[in-house]
Amino acid sequence: MSAVLAAALRAGAEHAARSLLGATLHSDLGGVRTAGRIVETEAYLAEGDLASHSAVGETPRNRSMFGEAGLAYVYLIYGVHHCVNVVTGEAGKGEAVLIRALEPTRGHDVMRARRNGARDRLLCDGPGKLAQALGITRAADGGRLLEPGGLWLVGGEATVEEEDVLVGPRIGITKSADLPLRFRLGSP
DNA sequence: GCAGGGATTTTCT
DNA sequence: GAAAATCCCTGCG
Secondary structure: OHHHHHHHHHOOHHHHHHHHOOOEEEEOHHHOOEEEEEEEEEEEOOOOOOOOHHHHOOOOOOHHHHOOOOEEEEEEEOOOEEEEEEEEOOOOOOEEEEEEEEEEEEOHHHHHHHOOOOOHHHOOOOHHHHHHHOOOOHHHOOOEOOOOOOEEEEOOOOOOOHHHEEEEOOOOOOOOOOOOOEEEEOOO
16 A cells, blocks of 8 residues: 555655545544545645745755655744645655645544634644644654554555646745645535 | 734744 | 744624
8 A cells, every 4th residue: 555655755746746635644643543634735846946945955944855755744834833744756855745634534523622622624624733633743753654653644546536636826835836736636 | 704913933144 | 033835813794
């Protein structure tokens, strides 16, 4: 199962961003299982992409992004929220896919408690929200996502039809904001 | 349902 | 010193 996903991640951020749609992100962080289906991603490239954290070179914060495909890159945004990325491409390149939104599949009650009683629909519909719902912090940075552990991925074998994937510009950035590198599953 | 402002850490000019 | 891959609360329709 992971072999297919591992190959998709190595193929590059854009391809990986599509492949991750429909896959499931599991978390045992905090001793409780929570999980969600990935419904929105964004690709951050190594070249020609000024919005990518790797564009400024390797720093202590983004070092995980320069690791091998399948590692987690977790960082703090606006001093308040955490964002989760999946490292892609060749090691040392600096590519990653941001997980933007999940559809909760397991541990709803735990997620609700962590998310201050939010409704199911609002539990994981943003990068910072899903990190909070799954209990993800910088402690998960640099972890392996392709083998069961604190945080890992399941699925990712082309479970999604091409025509159900909507492509558009990325959200919340100012640099390279016109690149069509955001992918999400069509809403019903 | 939609708009506006505050919170708070890391990084770089 | 300010910007940043964001979210929550408030006030108003």
